[in-house]
Amino acid sequence: MKYGFDNNKYLKMQSEHIRERIAMFGDKLYLEFGGKLFDDYHASRVLPGFEPDSKFKMLRQLKDHAEIVVVISASSIESNKIRQDSGLTYGEEVIRLIQTFRQNGFLSDSVVITQYAGQPSADQFRNRLNNLSIHSYLHYIIDGYPDNIDLIVSDEGYGRNEYVETTRPLVVVTAPGPGSGKMATCLSQLYHEHKRGIQAGYAKFETFPIWNLPLKHPVNIAYEAATADLNDVNMIDPFHLEAYHTTTVNYNRDVEIFPVLHAIFEEILGECPYKSPTDMGVNMAGNCIIDDAACREAANQEIIRRYYSCLCDLKRGNSSREILYKLQLLMKQGGLTIKDRPVVTAAMQREEETGHPAVAIELPDGQIVTGKTTDLLGA
Template sequence: MKKLGFDNEKYLQMQSEQIQNRISQFDNKLYLEFGGKLFDDFHASRVLPGFAPDSKLKMLLKLKDEAEIVIVINANDIEKSKMRGDLGITYDLDVLRLMDAFHDVGLYVGSVVLAQYAGQPAADTFKNRLEKLGTKVYLHYPIEGYPSNIQYIVSDDGYGKNEYIETSRPLVVITAPGPGSGKMATCLSQLYHEYKRGVKAGYAKFETFPVWNLPLNHPVNLAYEAATADLNDVNMIDPFHLEAYGETTVNYNRDVEIFPVLNAMFEKIVGKSPYHSPTDMGVNMAGNCIIDDEACCEASRQEIIRRYYNARCDQRQGRGEKAAVYKIELLMKKAGVSVESRAVVGAANQRAELTGEPAAAIELSDGTVVTGKTTSLLGASASVLLNALKVLGGINHEIHLLPPIIIEPIQRLKTTHLGNHNPRLHTDEVLIALSINAATNPAAELALKQLSKLSGCEAHSSVILSQVDENIFRRLGVNLTCEPKYESKKMYHK
């Protein structure tokens, strides 16, 4: 079993108390910029074993009577159909997903902000869609000279042109589908408008990573750099905090670089900046809740390797740049790891070499590595999934969970009627067939009961998998990596 390295309950308590303290420092109005993912924070759960993916959401639920949520999306991201790589959906669709998720748990979503709005047609369409659903939408515009021309930015022609967001609760959480959405600018724009209205509102930043009170080159912080390699983020010592307090803390380059500008904006908006450093702005208690440092270090080293494979596959598929790969290679050296440190990589590639066909491997929570090969009936990912369920259920390897008499009619349906050239079953098709077979086959029923045990397991494929297979592994909570190559030399890959 993987070791726990993080006390989630302690985190929920400390984090909610810290935010309440920050609200009280201002005029009972705090704009809290939420960096990273407000829920489904699987990166945090991977590098801090014990951190629940919905921890931040649970923390907010402790404050739900005081909090409302504003979701910010960059209008340019809507126009470009920017995707969330972890979920495979566009940012605008993710806004709708986020709204549903918040409503389902009883959190109040006050409005949506379209940042950098300049009449983009797709943004207009999305705005109309939201308004028809009864959601308030506010427009924030590009500001010439942002962020350096402070005199202009903090004026009626700068922030003053943005539509004022009507809010009704003391804690306003500003969140977004992804980075670069305009959360900070939205917070500062609101501060400008609030002070014009006589409300002495405050601003704080909730970024889980980098963890400010861990060393600069701690694997948890290196894993954050690997996760943001495409953004060219770099962790660094906060020089402003060091000068103000004589204390060494960690922040990242964008916050450190923008801090003098932010400070000047605060001074122009409120008369005096409440902060001496970027670290001061944060309310992150994660570093205080690590209970097993080595467990978190090892988990983070594995995350860096996963990010390396993701970056290489993104490059192979035309979604990423070489620079991100090179950066993560350097981070792997800093962390003292290589691809050989990931057990499933060698197992999958060795099986592929022996069979001459794509292969896959899954490492179970007890360290057992299970492999699967490509057959005439099943793809490698489907094979390894069934083999893993057999091991978890103590089912004899020779037993067919899906005998050919069940698989072959599905293959005929795919090729004869649905025009599919590949007759082999994908993971989703295997799971549906297994569910049907479980009605009469006790072994299949036992195998199905093992599915939840796959969450948190590691997997590797010797080739890039189809989107269908990737999605199934993601939904099962399996941490998947792939070699950056395709099974065939075709130009079009589904």
């Protein structure tokens, strides 16, 4: 495998940058941690050299100054929402995460249940957490969120939420999956900290899209392919462009919510510390790419892999035509066809020769091995 990413440089640079952001605010930093803390195989596929647990290793360098809060929405508990990669419910994943954090020496004993409205299943989950000596806190639904700023930043809005007791200068806020309420939890905590006279700030850690790579760089297109089911779209950050006359990349949800965040920050802190969504981020991954061509090729392979993965999900009834069409469009944007993935051509040729299903795998040295279907074994 040809390496395109310097993992050691990343571990050092990323942890230093987070320390700088903590110092910027004074007493405390709430760091919204998007994506996977460990087992990030997407990142390791598109950035050859990035280790799947790199982000976790990076946080280990800060563990004496950090604690981890896990967020889950009451609606996810009620619906028994399941993570497709692990097969665990979001509730089970919360407990697994906390156990893993503790086993690795992190302080992690708080769970926030967001969008709480008296759901019996959420109450049962809270009792289970209590039996495991895990503290839990309730955050409530706020009418008109996120647009009704006067209500949100008031005693009837964030003020109604239970305050999460934390003791470390870095509070990492993570979740078992998207839509759990990480950002709202961070902002609610800022409101309560400000009421208590504590100087606290907020920052966001997202590996993708990589803000200092071109919009149509294969690594960023691969992120769109990975989130095709969420309808995430990469775009130029218009606020950053206006403030600094510099082009950076962000994604639509952060750009769309920024005016609201800006207003909420002004209500809580008196002024917004950030001029753009890009400013909120702390991601240093783009600075650790050492071979752009290797990363481009790896990302192109990932885009095609996602296309075939969607085809499989479609046959199983776990995807939709709309997602498939989006992946086809992303392949066109990258100038890709299925022939750009060598194993595809090899497997199809083998199938044509034998008249039966076939498989192909590419070894680290580039050699391709094929497998055919026989009476004994099927490909």
